[in-house]
Amino acid sequence: MSDFVDLSREERxxxxxxxxxxLAARTVQGHQTQYxxxxxxxxxxxxxxxxxxxxxxxxLPRTTNAGVSRWVEENRAVKVAMLQNATALxxxxxxxxxxxxxxxxxxxxxxxxxxxxxxxxxxVITGPTEELIAIQKAAHMLxxxxxxxxxxxxxxxxxxxxx
Numbered sequence: 001m002s003d004f005v006d007l008s009r010e011e012r013x014x015x016x017x018x019x020x021x022x023l024a025a026r027t028v029q030g031h032q033t034q035y036x037x038x039x040x041x042x043x044x045x046x047x048x049x050x051x052x053x054x055x056x057x058x059x060l061p062r063t064t065n066a067g068v069s070r071w072v073e074e075n076r077a078v079k080v081a082m083l084q085n086a087t088a089l090x091x092x093x094x095x096x097x098x099x100x101x102x103x104x105x106x107x108x109x110x111x112x113x114x115x116x117x118x119x120x121x122x123x124v125i126t127g128p129t130e131e132l133i134a135i136q137k138a139a140h141m142l143x144x145x146x147x148x149x150x151x152x153x154x155x156x157x158x159x160x161x162x163x
Contacts, residue, residue, distance in 0.1 A: 013134070014052060020096025023048035023139040025105045025121050028129045032145025034064070039143060042099060042152045042163050044106070047142035049089040054083040057138045064141065064158030066148040071156045079160045086161045 027047030031039035050056045059075045072079055100106045105121065106114045125140065127133040146155050156163060 007122055013133075015092045017096040017099045018133075020052075020093045021100035021103070021105055022047055022096075022121075022153045023135065024053055024093065024097045024100050024114075025116060025142035026125070026136050029121055030140035030145075031147065032116055032143075033124075033140075034144035035147065038109050040147075040152050041097070041108075041112065041114055042142060042156070043146060044094050044114050046146065046152070046159075046161075047139045048157065049086055049091040049097070050082070050126050050142055050156075051139035052089055052093075052109070053081050053085055057134060060138055060141065061145075064145040064148065067144060068155060069158055079158075082159045082161050086159075094113045096130040109112075127136040 024044040024047070027044045029044060030037040030047070031037075056078050059078050061071055061073075097106075101108060104117065107117055109115055125133055125136045129138060146152075148156065149155050153163070
């Protein structure tokens with residue numbers, strides 16, 4: 001029996017570097033919109049990783065006013081999903097982030113933070129399917145919401161993942 005996993009066409013679309021680059025950029029865009037400053041690299045990866053998971057997206061709060069720590073406590077399935085999937089999905093997202101940097105979709109500051117250059121990404125989120133739109137919106141929201149708890153190490157600890 002082969003260890004080869006045949007990904008569906010939709011899965012290949014989700015896990016390709018161009019789309020994960022877009023998700024990292026949407027996370028950076030959300031962070032910049034909310035906080036007016038560059039975004040930590042760990043947040044760009046974490047936002048994309050979380051947005052790619054349907055089990056996480058379904059549980060996201062409707063507003064950024066919800067507390068992250070309370071949300072994680074009330075949605076233990078999210079922590080389980082992150083424990084199971086974060087490492088593998090981060091390995092999929094990192095090449096996308098590299099592509100985003102190489103194509104100047106995002107820019108790395110002298111402090112090692114990510115910034116979305118003006119005019120590089122439209123504010124209106126569109127896509128060929130509702131799922132692709134929902135994933136992008138989730139990444140954007142996560143960029144705005146996750147830092148509300150404090151440091152990225154705190155957020156990652158709450159979610160049960162390591163940088």
